[in-house]
Amino acid sequence: MLEVALxxxxxxFALDVDFxxxxxxxxxxGRSGSxxxxxxxxxxxxxxxxxxxxxxxxxVLFDSAQGAFLPxxxxxxxxxxxxxxxxxHLTVRRNLAYGAWFAPRHALREPRDRVIEMLGxxxxxxxxxxxxxxxxxxxxxxxxxxxxxxxxxxxDEPLASLDAARKAEILPYFERLRDELSVPMLYVSHSAxxxxxxxxTVIAIEAGRVSAQGQAADLFSDxxxxxxxxxxxxxxxxxxxxxxxxxxxxxxxxxxxxxFLPRIAAAPGRAMRIRVAAHEVILSRHRPEGLSALNILPGxxxxxxxxxxxxxxxxxxxxxxxxxxxxxxxxAALLELRAGVAAHAIIKTVSVAPGDIGAGGDTxxxxxxxxxxx
Amino acid sequence: MTGWLGPEEWQAVAxxxxxxxxxxxxxxxxxxxxxxxxxxxxxxxxxxxxxxxxLPLILPPxxxxxxxxxxxxxxxxxxxxxxxxxIVFAFRWTGAALAAAVxxxxxxxxxxxxxxxxxxxxxxxxxxTLGASPPWVFVTVTLPMALPGIVAGAILGFAKAxxxxxxxxxxxxxxxxxxxxxxxxIYAFLQVPGxxxxxxxxxIVSVVIAMSAxxxxxxxxxxxxxxxxxxxx
Numbered sequence: 001m002l003e004v005a006l007x008x009x010x011x012x013f014a015l016d017v018d019f020x021x022x023x024x025x026x027x028x029x030g031r032s033g034s035x036x037x038x039x040x041x042x043x044x045x046x047x048x049x050x051x052x053x054x055x056x057x058x059x060v061l062f063d064s065a066q067g068a069f070l071p072x073x074x075x076x077x078x079x080x081x082x083x084x085x086x087x088x089h090l091t092v093r094r095n096l097a098y099g100a101w102f103a104p105r106h107a108l109r110e111p112r113d114r115v116i117e118m119l120g121x122x123x124x125x126x127x128x129x130x131x132x133x134x135x136x137x138x139x140x141x142x143x144x145x146x147x148x149x150x151x152x153x154x155x156d157e158p159l160a161s162l163d164a165a166r167k168a169e170i171l172p173y174f175e176r177l178r179d180e181l182s183v184p185m186l187y188v189s190h191s192a193x194x195x196x197x198x199x200x201t202v203i204a205i206e207a208g209r210v211s212a213q214g215q216a217a218d219l220f221s222d223x224x225x226x227x228x229x230x231x232x233x234x235x236x237x238x239x240x241x242x243x244x245x246x247x248x249x250x251x252x253x254x255x256x257x258x259x260f261l262p263r264i265a266a267a268p269g270r271a272m273r274i275r276v277a278a279h280e281v282i283l284s285r286h287r288p289e290g291l292s293a294l295n296i297l298p299g300x301x302x303x304x305x306x307x308x309x310x311x312x313x314x315x316x317x318x319x320x321x322x323x324x325x326x327x328x329x330x331x332a333a334l335l336e337l338r339a340g341v342a343a344h345a346i347i348k349t350v351s352v353a354p355g356d357i358g359a360g361g362d363t364x365x366x367x368x369x370x371x372x373x374x
Numbered sequence: 375m376t377g378w379l380g381p382e383e384w385q386a387v388a389x390x391x392x393x394x395x396x397x398x399x400x401x402x403x404x405x406x407x408x409x410x411x412x413x414x415x416x417x418x419x420x421x422x423x424x425x426x427x428x429l430p431l432i433l434p435p436x437x438x439x440x441x442x443x444x445x446x447x448x449x450x451x452x453x454x455x456x457x458x459x460x461i462v463f464a465f466r467w468t469g470a471a472l473a474a475a476v477x478x479x480x481x482x483x484x485x486x487x488x489x490x491x492x493x494x495x496x497x498x499x500x501x502x503t504l505g506a507s508p509p510w511v512f513v514t515v516t517l518p519m520a521l522p523g524i525v526a527g528a529i530l531g532f533a534k535a536x537x538x539x540x541x542x543x544x545x546x547x548x549x550x551x552x553x554x555x556x557x558x559x560i561y562a563f564l565q566v567p568g569x570x571x572x573x574x575x576x577x578i579v580s581v582v583i584a585m586s587a588x589x590x591x592x593x594x595x596x597x598x599x600x601x602x603x604x605x606x607x
Binding site for chain 1: 494496497499500501502503504505506507508510511514515518519
């Protein structure tokens with residue numbers, strides 16, 4: 001459990017945040033320049049805030065009232081930087097060993113071989129960082145942080161400097177860190193897709209303040225507190241792989257309703273997060289017929305939020321979870337959508353976590369089930 | 375070699391090498407410290423330290439030598455104290471080494487400082503987050519990364535010490551076998567009739583040593599750079 005309360009004044013910018021990060025991955029989510037990196041640097045001890053208090057598992061890292069400031073090397077936090085920052089003069093093996101060497105003897109540490117295996121860096125051990133690709137470097141940086149026996153892992157946009165293919169390569173490792181290691185993580189990102197996929201808890205940061213915090217699924221389906229533009233809005237549902245069909249489709253069970261998408265490599269029974277972008281959802285008051293779309297979920301309108309432009313954001317409660325739909329104000333008026341009315345959501349594209357990278361989610365594994373040849 | 379060089383000349387060459395070696399060795403630790411402080415730390419008096427380090431470069435060497443004589447002479451404040459401890463600089467080869475070290479110091483610090491500044495300071499932060507205290511970060515990250523510059527600085531300092539004349543002659547005079555280094559031997563030979571020939575031989579020795587130092591520093595620099603930033607282990 002990490003508790004952060006701090007305020008700091010930069011030239012022309014003020015940071016003033018207060019939040020708690022429970023175990024799991026807590027995402028600090030917001031636009032570039034909103035102060036996310038400053039927060040994580042304050043937690044790491046690389047920035048000394050003007051005022052506030054930071055504690056990790058009850059241990060005081062910083063407390064301006066008591067004048068307490070633990071220097072970074074005594075905080076025992078694994079920091080994964082955006083640009084890897086591996087030591088160029090050391091081999092991968094010695095980079096990985098660096099943090100472990102300074103960790104106390106009794107520290108709880110992850111078994112080295114397991115981390116190396118998990119990150120797939122066993123064949124790189126004798127190389128130097130200059131001989132690694134961007135994705136390999138970032139994986140080694142993750143391993144270096146994890147193997148320093150940290151109490152908390154900090155990750156500052158660890159994927160931002162990588163292209164889409166490299167991101168797809170690294171994201172699964174963060175999922176494994178979340179699922180297989182006991183260490184909590186603070187993850188800074190401005191990408192909705194990344195956060196939707198990884199985060200347990202989301203702290204939305206806007207202009208140096210916390211604009212919203214909560215469970216990822218709740219936060220992403222609430223248009224009122226969505227800290228991003230409508231283009232990136234999208235809800236997260238949890239579904240289970242039901243079966244694989246002979247025609248190349250995989251059927252998911254989303255709250256008792258089937259969702260189809262092109263075959264994904266996951267065993268039946270496995271739960272996955274799916275992200276449905278708001279602009280990929282069409283609403284209908286009646287159950288549509290004679291439509292090519294396969295993925296239709298019944299539901300009830302929770303809210304209709306109208307912005308300043310011609311658009312409106314509709315939240316729909318479905319058996320699979322909350323959905324967001326972006327339509328025009330005109331359509332919302334024509335359909336007489338308001339809280340409480342029944343509606344059907346027609347989902348054009350469902351994207352599944354393993355391919356859910358980038359704003360639109362239209363990567364190779366994202367699915368347009370309705371347009372698949374049958 | 376001894377056959378070609380006269381005993382007096384050989385003595386001067388050996389003394390020069392000894393003086394320069396100790397001058398370089400003794401000034402390297404404070405040189406690295408000063409370079410690191412100037413490159414990385416922000417503290418009051420930083421500009422003053424910078425000025426002090428560079429002073430021997432801009433002052434006339436005679437002035438530096440005279441200041442050393444005042445401070446480190448047997449009746450000087452520092453020299454008198456050190457004499458009680460059994461350390462004497464005045465008119466000894468140790469004094470020649472001290473003068474050479476002081477004169478070589480600015481060049482050495484400049485080279486090392488540049489190489490420390492070239493080490494990405496964000497790597498220091500990475501080291502700190504991994505649990506390394508500032509001295510450990512310095513030893514495990516900054517120092518090995520800056521090694522090419524440190525080697526270059528040391529060799530530059532050595533070459534400068536080999537050539538030191540003004541401060542040395544003012545501080546410790548020109549005593550054969552004690553403080554008569556190669557430049558001073560050349561100067562002495564040129565003062566007497568028939569001295570051009572031995573002087574010429576010492577000039578050749580000087581050129582050879584200087585060239586060797588330069589080539590060595592190039593080669594070491596490249597070898598170290600390959601080890602530090604090279605692609606494969």
